[in-house]
Amino acid sequence: MESEIRRRDERTVITPSEKIENVVGKVITVIGAIDPEMLGSTITHEHLFIELWRDKVPTRDTPVTDSLLWDQKLTIENLHLARRHKPIKDNYILGDETTMIAEVMEFKKNGGSTIVDVTSIGIGRDPLALRRVSNATGLNIVMGAGWYQKAYHPEDMDLRTTQDLADEIVRDITMGVSDTGIRSGIIGEVGINGDPLTKNEIKSLQASARASRVTGAAISLHRGGVGSEKLQTIKILKEEGADLSRVIFGHSDGIAWDMPLMLEMLSHGIYMQFDMLGMDSTPIFLYPKSHSLQHITGLALTPQVVEAIPKLILEGYEDRILLSQDVYTKMQLKRYGGNGYSFVLEYILPELKKRGVTEEQSHKLMVDNPASVLPLVEPE
Numbered sequence: 587m588e589s590e591i592r593r594r595d596e597r598t599v600i601t602p603s604e605k606i607e608n609v610v611g612k613v614i615t616v617i618g619a620i621d622p623e624m625l626g627s628t629i630t631h632e633h634l635f636i637e638l639w640r641d642k643v644p645t646r647d648t649p650v651t652d653s654l655l656w657d658q659k660l661t662i663e664n665l666h667l668a669r670r671h672k673p674i675k676d677n678y679i680l681g682d683e684t685t686m687i688a689e690v691m692e693f694k695k696n697g698g699s700t701i702v703d704v705t706s707i708g709i710g711r712d713p714l715a716l717r718r719v720s721n722a723t724g725l726n727i728v729m730g731a732g733w734y735q736k737a738y739h740p741e742d743m744d745l746r747t748t749q750d751l752a753d754e755i756v757r758d759i760t761m762g763v764s765d766t767g768i769r770s771g772i773i774g775e776v777g778i779n780g781d782p783l784t785k786n787e788i789k790s791l792q793a794s795a796r797a798s799r800v801t802g803a804a805i806s807l808h809r810g811g812v813g814s815e816k817l818q819t820i821k822i823l824k825e826e827g828a829d830l831s832r833v834i835f836g837h838s839d840g841i842a843w844d845m846p847l848m849l850e851m852l853s854h855g856i857y858m859q860f861d862m863l864g865m866d867s868t869p870i871f872l873y874p875k876s877h878s879l880q881h882i883t884g885l886a887l888t889p890q891v892v893e894a895i896p897k898l899i900l901e902g903y904e905d906r907i908l909l910s911q912d913v914y915t916k917m918q919l920k921r922y923g924g925n926g927y928s929f930v931l932e933y934i935l936p937e938l939k940k941r942g943v944t945e946e947q948s949h950k951l952m953v954d955n956p957a958s959v960l961p962l963v964e965p966e
Contacts, residue, residue: 610802613960614759614771615700615726616717625726626699628956629930631775631806631836631861631910634686634703634719634727637710638914639678641737648673660916668917677916683715687722689919693927694725700956701927702910704730704775704806704836707754708738713768728960731758731770732797733790735777735808743786751793752800759801772960773797774806775836778819781812788822795826802962806859809837813847820854827966831855832959834908837862842890845897852903857959860891861910864929865918892934895951896941904947908955909934 612619644653652672658664660676668677680686690701705711713729720727732755733739740746758770773794778787794805805828810819816835823833839862841847852858865887898907909930911918918924925933935948 609962610964611961613726613728613957614769614803614962616713616720616729616768617727620726622957622961624699625953625957625960627697627931627952628700628702628726628960629693629698629910629927630702630834630908630956630960631704631859631912632701632927633680633705633912633914634690634701635680635710635712635715636705636914637679637681638738639675641735642673642675642678644673660922665917665922668915678914679710680914680916680919681710681712681715683718683722685919685921687719689913689921690719690723690725690927692920693931694723696928696931698725698928698931700726700728702728702730702772702806702956702960704772706730706732706734706775706777708740709734711763713763713766717768728771729763729768730772730774730806731755731763731803732773732776732794734775735779736784736786738777739786739790746789748789748792748796751790752796755793755797756800759797759803771803771962772806773801773803774834775808776805777808778810779808780810780815780819783811783815783818791819791822792826795823795828798828798832799966802965804832804834804959806834807836809840810835813841816841816847816851820851820856824854829963832963833857834859834959837912839863839887839891842887842894845894848894848898849901852898852901852906855906857906857908857955858898858903859908859910860895861908861912863888863891863909863934864911864925888934892937892941895938896943899943899947904950905955905958907951908959909951 609619613622644656655667655672655674658674660668660674668674703716716727716729755773762769776790776794778791798805810816834857836859838858839860848858911927911929913927916922920926
């Protein structure tokens with residue numbers, strides 16, 4: 587009997603008659619459902635295949651010398667320009683399987699087991715490529731669902747209802763993406779950017795909450811708004827009936843200096859995800875343990891995070907912290923001199939140990955916490 591999705595009281599409902607594998611308590615990877623005990627060391631916010639250039643196209647106001655860079659391939663000769671955020675389209679495309687296999691094997695060689703690829707609809711999500719990489723490397727890969735930021739929304743996003751968006755997410759998780767049969771295992775990266783929150787961002791957020799209720803999948807947000815907008819995002823999710831203990835706030839590196847805001851967010855039961863680690867090239871050793879980092883802005887976020895995590899652990903939130911690197915450009919790959927997918931394992935955990943974080947606590951951040959949030963729970 588074919589699967590059927592029906593609507594009841596404006597909520598997506600999966601009928602009991604459908605033949606969907608019971609995966610409650612398991613983690614959906616691109617090669618099938620696994621027990622959470624099989625996850626091992628996990629990075630929870632990455633991209634293996636992605637194209638994220640549409641909001642970076644040169645405009646009539648772009649200096650001509652910058653515009654001429656757009657169609658160049660990323661090379662050692664122009665890498666310094668990419669690191670200065672000059673518009674080189676190729677930098678924002680990850681698509682070579684051979685390269686990605688070599689890159690993620692660095693993660694595996696350093697003790698990694700699972701990668702959560704939160705590439706969502708409209709930014710190059712590639713289920714079949716993810717499966718091939720998983721088979722080639724032996725790594726578990728969890729694939730994302732939902733919608734990213736405004737520039738990557740479908741042209742008819744204004745016309746789509748919250749329920750339309752929720753239904754598509756549910757299909758991706760319960761039946762698979764398109765005709766691949768490969769199922770998403772998490773809702774995200776949900777592109778809630780904010781400043782301010784837009785109508786379509788709120789609609790996407792509400793749809794993600796509905797889909798989470800129906801499927802039991804966790805929600806992984808982009809930054810979830812700016813400043814106090816994050817609390818508004820929490821309010822919207824709560825009003826939509828989402829289980830806040832299944833919600834991950836990504837890019838929290840940007841508020842690592844704001845302990846009151848982080849603690850207020852964490853008091854609602856959410857996960858605080860620091861996933862821009864190593865994105866900047868600021869050596870951690872330049873910032874001694876006692877140094878105040880609140881004045882650092884821009885991309886120099888890693889030192890702030892390294893200082894904040896021990897404080898959050900002391901506040902009792904060691905079970906609500908997740909770590910990752912958000913690799914989404916070529917310049918972040920080790921092949922191009924970046925920190926790659928193993929930066930957390932190679933550098934962040936040792937730095938946390940110097941600051942009093944125990945092996946047991948690091949194990950929680952990398953193994954236990956992902957194993958807690960990634961398994962599907964009983965849907966409503």
